[in-house]
Amino acid sequence: MNKWGKGIKAAAFDLDGTLYFGNKVVEGALELVAFLKERSIHVQYFTNNSGKSRQQIYDKLTALGFELKIDDLSTSAYATAKFVKERGWDPIYGVGSSAFLSEFSSFGLKLTNEHKLVKAVVIGLDVEFSYAKLAEVLAVVKKNKCKIVACNVDANYPVENGNLMPGSGPIVSAIENACEKKVDYIIGKPNTYMLEDLAQEHKLKKHEILVVGDSYASDVRMAHHFGCPSILISGTHKKHKKTLVVRRLKDIQRMLHA
Numbered sequence: 381m382n383k384w385g386k387g388i389k390a391a392a393f394d395l396d397g398t399l400y401f402g403n404k405v406v407e408g409a410l411e412l413v414a415f416l417k418e419r420s421i422h423v424q425y426f427t428n429n430s431g432k433s434r435q436q437i438y439d440k441l442t443a444l445g446f447e448l449k450i451d452d453l454s455t456s457a458y459a460t461a462k463f464v465k466e467r468g469w470d471p472i473y474g475v476g477s478s479a480f481l482s483e484f485s486s487f488g489l490k491l492t493n494e495h496k497l498v499k500a501v502v503i504g505l506d507v508e509f510s511y512a513k514l515a516e517v518l519a520v521v522k523k524n525k526c527k528i529v530a531c532n533v534d535a536n537y538p539v540e541n542g543n544l545m546p547g548s549g550p551i552v553s554a555i556e557n558a559c560e561k562k563v564d565y566i567i568g569k570p571n572t573y574m575l576e577d578l579a580q581e582h583k584l585k586k587h588e589i590l591v592v593g594d595s596y597a598s599d600v601r602m603a604h605h606f607g608c609p610s611i612l613i614s615g616t617h618k619k620h621k622k623t624l625v626v627r628r629l630k631d632i633q634r635m636l637h638a
């Protein structure tokens with residue numbers, strides 16, 4: 381695979397639409413991961429999914445046949461909790477599922493409804509988001525100078541049968557609109573916090589990480605922002621600088637064999 385494969389020490393794989401669709405593993409995914417590991421290339425699993433905890437997604441991956449340690453999985457929810465913890469923003473006000481909020485608790489961060497105490501509002505996918513919750517966030521943000529941290533601003537995400545569901549993005553937009561303020565940080569793809577973490581944890585240089593994903597807007601743009609090569613699993617997008625476009629995961633393995 382020429383310049384893309386040279387010197388690669390880690391591959392960061394997107395999950396939905398790349399390694400699996402719903403509960404179905406993509407053809408060639410398990411073989412490609414095994415092939416990379418045989419060549420001592422670290423495999424990291426990346427997802428913007430903020431509706432589930434890292435443990436839940438880890439359990440899904442292992443049930444689908446992927447062999448990994450939990451630290452091999454980077455999720456936008458986990459990364460957001462880590463980010464907020466590192467900055468000492470505690471307590472927090474959370475918008476998101478109970479699984480999402482549990483990530484913050486696991487870092488020892490406290491959730492509070494006391495508006496004046498809130499140091500950061502954190503936003504993930506919340507399928508029960510409502511006008512009442514929006515009003516609550518507005519009250520929190522107007523009462524103090526807390527930070528607003530979003531897991532991601534994905535417009536939607538794919539579900540079974542090719543249908544789409546609204547993502548965290550519309551929730552973030554509603555909050556920004558109501559509060560007349562942009563969020564301070566967006567942690568998930570296409571921003572680079574998860575890649576920076578991977579590089580730091582495994583002492584990798586930028587060019588040693590290869591991003592593989594099916595989304596130009598999140599996966600390829602994350603790689604581009606970070607400055608590392610990427611492979612887009614698609615036949616429809618225009619080729620991007622430093623991006624190789626392939627139709628199937630199997631093609632990557634074949635190129636590496638060459």
Ligand SMILES: [Mg+2]
Nearest residue numbers: 394396397594
């Ligand atoms: Mg995807």
